[in-house]
Amino acid sequence: MYGAIIAFQDYTPGQGITGSPWVGLKHFVDFFTSEDFKRLMQNTLRISAASLVFGFPAPIILALLINEVKNKSFKKVTQTITYLPHFISLVVVCGMIKTFVSSEGIISQFIALIGHTEPKNYLQDSNAFLPIYLLSNIWAGMGWESIIYISALTTVEAQLYEAARIDGAGKWKQLLNVTLPGIAPTIVTMFILKIGNIMGVGYEKIILLYNPLIYDKSDVISSYVYRLGFTGQQWSYTTAIGLFNSAVNLVFLIVANTLSKKLNETSLW
Numbered sequence: 001m002y003g004a005i006i007a008f009q010d011y012t013p014g015q016g017i018t019g020s021p022w023v024g025l026k027h028f029v030d031f032f033t034s035e036d037f038k039r040l041m042q043n044t045l046r047i048s049a050a051s052l053v054f055g056f057p058a059p060i061i062l063a064l065l066i067n068e069v070k071n072k073s074f075k076k077v078t079q080t081i082t083y084l085p086h087f088i089s090l091v092v093v094c095g096m097i098k099t100f101v102s103s104e105g106i107i108s109q110f111i112a113l114i115g116h117t118e119p120k121n122y123l124q125d126s127n128a129f130l131p132i133y134l135l136s137n138i139w140a141g142m143g144w145e146s147i148i149y150i151s152a153l154t155t156v157e158a159q160l161y162e163a164a165r166i167d168g169a170g171k172w173k174q175l176l177n178v179t180l181p182g183i184a185p186t187i188v189t190m191f192i193l194k195i196g197n198i199m200g201v202g203y204e205k206i207i208l209l210y211n212p213l214i215y216d217k218s219d220v221i222s223s224y225v226y227r228l229g230f231t232g233q234q235w236s237y238t239t240a241i242g243l244f245n246s247a248v249n250l251v252f253l254i255v256a257n258t259l260s261k262k263l264n265e266t267s268l269w
Helices: 002-008 026-032 036-055 057-067 072-087 090-101 106-115 126-153 158-166 171-195 203-209 212-218 221-231 235-264
Strands: none
Touching: 002 026, 002 235, 026 036, 026 235, 036 057, 036 126, 036 212, 036 221, 057 072, 057 126, 057 171, 072 126, 090 106, 090 126, 090 203, 126 171, 126 203, 126 212, 158 171, 171 235, 203 221, 221 235
């Protein structure tokens, strides 16, 4: 955390942290008033919100489906298959995505076939970036993230299901009145953690997929910091942006935790 001081300095490696001149909030003001601020905030929040709305429920649904499988062998095979994408290198995953959505790729060719249009490279279409990013994220992380929910499902007492069946509850009623309430604390805890990372869209996958043609919809705060920090050597400016990003995440985390504690008595602290 000591290194965050350079956000308030005009830092240069030669002068070091102790010797660099102090500039106060200059870099924060420069970022807030820059032409990139609105675009970066919109892109970051849009991708985070879409990931929360569509990505967060995906592992829960998968865990509920796997929990209903009675054949143990089939269940193990299914779980293994859904876990595998998590262990594939992100570079390999992004390489596959680029190949599949290129103008000669299988996905582009299929879309062109059913839409009777010419195939195109979808990573050169800024409007296509979010669906590509979101669907590939769900595919790669859904199985791995479902582990915690599958574990939570094992703690739901079998007697509750028996009592529900005696009362005439079918599968749907059991799901709503037994299963979901049983894993609700886990779901709420994970949701709070997701909210606390609302601005934390990682730069790794972004920089492996984006290009200057789609900066308007794909460039987020973390990729902007990476690009300016490592290629532009604007250390103080990018540190200020990163510090602002972390502060916003902290506020979201505290607000989400406080609201959860008041509404359902489940919280991180």
